[in-house]
Amino acid sequence: xxxxxxxxxxxxxxxxxxKRREDGYxxxxxxxxxxxxxxxxxxxPAACDSLTVVGEFSGFLSDPFDNIVIQALGKLPRxxxxxxxxxxxxxxxxxxxxxxxDAGAIFRIVEQAHGLPDNWPARASRLGADVPACVxxxxxxxxxxxxxxxxxxxxxxxxxxxxxxxxxPLETGPVFMAWDGKDRGPxxxxxxxxxxxxxxxxxxxxxxxxxxxxxxxxxALRGTEPFVARMSGSGATCFALxxxxxxxxxxxxxxxxxxxxxxxxxxxxx
Numbered sequence: 645x646x647x648x649x650x651x652x653x654x655x656x657x658x659x660x661x662x663k664r665r666e667d668g669y670x671x672x673x674x675x676x677x678x679x680x681x682x683x684x685x686x687x688x689p690a691a692c693d694s695l696t697v698v699g700e701f702s703g704f705l706s707d708p709f710d711n712i713v714i715q716a717l718g719k720l721p722r723x724x725x726x727x728x729x730x731x732x733x734x735x736x737x738x739x740x741x742x743x744x745x746d747a748g749a750i751f752r753i754v755e756q757a758h759g760l761p762d763n764w765p766a767r768a769s770r771l772g773a774d775v776p777a778c779v780x781x782x783x784x785x786x787x788x789x790x791x792x793x794x795x796x797x798x799x800x801x802x803x804x805x806x807x808x809x810x811x812x813p814l815e816t817g818p819v820f821m822a823w824d825g826k827d828r829g830p831x832x833x834x835x836x837x838x839x840x841x842x843x844x845x846x847x848x849x850x851x852x853x854x855x856x857x858x859x860x861x862x863x864a865l866r867g868t869e870p871f872v873a874r875m876s877g878s879g880a881t882c883f884a885l886x887x888x889x890x891x892x893x894x895x896x897x898x899x900x901x902x903x904x905x906x907x908x909x910x911x912x913x914x
Contacts, residue, residue: 645689646686646688647753647757648684648685648686649684649685649687649749649753650682650749651683651685651734651742651746651749652678652679652681652745652748652778653679653681653745653909653911654676654677654678654741654744654777654781655677655739655740655805655876655881656677656739656845656876656877657676657839657840657843657872657874658673658674658832658840658842658845658874659672659844659845659846659847660672660673660674660828660829660844661820661827662830663827665789669789670820672786672788672789673785673786673830673831674790674831675785675831675836675839675840675843676786676790677783677800677836677913678778678782678783678913678914679807679909679912680913680914681733681909682733682734682742683734683742684733685713685728685729685730685746685749686728687726687727687729687753688726688727689725689726689727689757690724690725692725693718694728695714695728695730698730698732699732699733701732701733701735701736702730704732704813705730705732711743712743712771713728713730713746713747713750715771716746716747716751716771716775717750717754719768719770719771720751720754720764720767722757723758728750730746735811737813737816738809738879738880739877739878739880739881740876741777741778744772744775744777745781747771747778748768748777748779751779752779764779765779765791773786773789773791774790776791777791782795783798783801783836783914785831785839797835797836798835798836799835799836799837799838800837800840800885800913802912802913803885804886804887804888804889804892804910804912805883805886805892805910805911805913806865806868806883806884806886806892806899806908806909806910807881807883807908807909807911808861808864808865808881808882808884808903808907809861809881809882809906809907809908810855810860810903810905810906811905811906811907814851814854814855814879814880815878819847819879820850823847823850824849824850828844828846831843840872840885841871844874845874845876847875847879848875851875851880852879854879857880858875858879858882861880861882861906862875862882864902864903865882865895865899866884868891868895868898868899870884871885871886871887885913889912893910896908896910
């Protein structure tokens with residue numbers, strides 16, 4: 645029996661970097677949220693695990709055996725294999741947790757087919773700091789490296805969102821390395837809407853130094869009168885939240901007209 649799962653695009657409504665750790669990672673506080681669209685994974689029973697990648701951004705994943713989908717399958721005990729078709733709709737190295745979202749979808753597929761081991765969060769964490777949140781794919785606060793999750797009172801469910809990327813990949817590591825090391829304070833207290841309004845992304849400045857086009861994307865989004873516009877993760881994707889679907893759709897049309905080369909995705913927060 646085939647199973648289909650969406651790898652929901654992950655965004656960081658706020659991302660506060662607090663300090664560098666001795667292990668090379670960073671102590672952070674972030675508000676994760678997920679869009680009701682993303683990559684699509686279709687799984688069918690098979691004698692052994694296999695992966696086929698299609699879609700607009702499939703060319704960026706040249707080695708299927710090094711793909712996080714195969715790595716995620718390897719973390720989960722099962723009596724048989726899965727043949728995975730991955731439709732890669734999200735840009736790679738874009739601050740959307742695309743690979744982590746794909747891994748999260750694999751965990752949900754295996755959960756439906758066979759159930760998950762009790763220690764699945766630890767198995768997910770070994771794939772990447774965002775993966776446990778992407779398995780859940782619900783609005784939550786992440787602490788530590790992002791793996792310590794806390795469900796937040798979600799006042800942004802169904803909020804219209806527009807994602808825009810200048811089609812420039814931006815690797816996470818160099819952006820974190822360029823962070824200036826200043827602790828600008830914790831996440832605000834409150835529900836998701838308050839945190840999004842009052843929070844910030846401490847990686848925005850270092851990301852813009854590496855990719856100045858991010859500033860152009862933010863200027864374009866802020867010109868469409870959202871109530872929040874910010875970069876997600878380590879970039880280069882930025883997002884804007886709107887009061888209505890029609891306002892979001894008008895913004896998307898304007899940006900598509902003014903910047904036809906940019907990638908964009910319309911959706912609503914889960």
